[in-house]
Amino acid sequence: MDNVSVNGQKPLSLPKEQGSNSGFWLVVLGAALWGVDPLFRILLLKSLTSTQIVLLEHIIIALVVAPILWRQRSELRGIRAKHIAALLFISWGGSALATILFTMGLADGNMNAVLLLQKLQPLFAIIMARMLLKERLPQRFSLLFILALIGTYLLTFGFKVPFGHWNEFVQIGSLFSLGAAALWGGSTVMGRLMVGQMKYETVTSLRFILALPLLLAITWGEGGVWNLPTGSSAIVGVSLNLLGQALLPGLLSLLVYYKGLTTTKASVATFAELSFPMVGVLMNWIVFHEIITSAQIFGFVLIWAALFVISRQSQSLKA
Template sequence: MENVGSKIKLNPAARKQAERPRTGFWLVVLGAALWGADPLFRIILLREHITPTQIVLLEHIVIALFVFPVLWKHRSEMKGLKLRHIGALLFLSWGGSAIATILFTLGLTHGNLNAVLLLQKLQPIFAIIMARMLLKEKLPKQFGGLLVLALAGTYLLTFGFTFPFGHMNDFVKVGSLLSLGAAALWGGSTVMGRLMVGKMEYETVTSLRFILALPLLIGITINQGDPWQIPTGAGPLAAVSLNLLGQALLPGLFSLLVYYKGLTTTKASVATLAELSFPMVGVLINWIVFNEMVTIAQACGFILIWAALFSISRRSAA
């Protein structure tokens, strides 16, 4: 007599389809985790007296050189785009890729870094609101509790067991406002990306995100009129070039390719919590590069965030 277990094993197609949401979720986690290396590259470039807008423009030029052949290969996918798709692409490229990155880079040079990092955790709030409004997504069971758990973990990663309320002036400085704007745009980009991967291949969405942002970035850079202070010596120029290339390809292009691949089978409201892997990687980089040991509070933050991510992954697969 054949048991139930053997019957399940005889249906690999169904099992593979059930595993796709979970795989997609962890691809989003991986893509977002790679963003954790982005501030490291960005701060090094800022120390070379390159302005935030110039950094973002150079980054997009490098990435555009790699993705243009991909876009040309998939150019047929751009036929028949509706107005809402064009609006989503402009939001992704102008808002999420160009303006948000400029705001975040500016935020690294102003105000309290802890406040900037904490305000980035508001991305799930913006994404959840837009996902419910635009995509009509239903939330997983106990999503509210898991959201609180994840945000509690990110708070511990940022502030530890202390309370920042005695220093509210840090939260109203320029850096905090810039970070809040970036959080809103990136949270909205999660929803717009989910909308577009249902219409196009994720490689095409990624290519358009960077290429469409170039005209806006060129216009902003020209309008600002800041002088270019690229190092002239062979050694410093090579160092800046390698750093820029690494920033553009690792936390830039590759991370987004992985991210959008995972987003094809992951809800936007769920994906935005997966993006909380970003602060965890930031803590590890501080530990490895700057010899800052992980505190007990940060370890507790790791546990809380990963517990939330694991629970959401299980619910997404179900």
């Protein structure tokens, strides 16, 4: 998780200390909580649309973080146009649109593939950082990128060969997932523009609050913004699922993850974060009977290997 996102992104700043065992396990726990996110979303999709789920989720979290923004309101003075643009990308793209795409991916695609494809977020962040911030690419990045693309192909399509009808080959859920990963990766880059400008808590609060107008407009445009479940049992069930989704894989996972990351090296955290797809795949297997395929396992290993090499290179440069 990034410094301004709840769903599956790396932080903007890396710890300087050698990782401790307690920090490592906190990262494992925080990332594992992300893995239960699809469980809530799939259950909510039975009663709500993707945009309704994301809107209500943001309203809950916005109510929690609004007091933080009020206390830090002095930081809003004198922000420049580029910072406003970065905040809008973070909130509208990385928060609103990316979460909608991720939820739609869970509804329309293979849930295991949708989860595992989120490991591509750092690659999108690296590419956008090169384009926008002129940061240097890692060594042999082209080769590593091709390796990750092969892994992406296997996660999305398995060992199939693209012959026949294109609409039978393209997996729309995986495309939604890739769109979410790109937007979340881009949010990492936009967040770097905010470093030193605002505190992390302020940016996080703005991320959810600024997303609300766009989410309201999108949900209203669907024509069913107030078509909510009826009946006391249905309302209670949806409310509990929404609270659980917003507070467990949302805010709580973020707090635990960053606490652990302050004493855990990025290269070590790469291993710890494997608890995210592992828990997600496990939940899919137990609850939704989604079994991971050998092609998905192989594809995930290729993506993780490429990211691990990049992570090691980044650590050697900082040493």
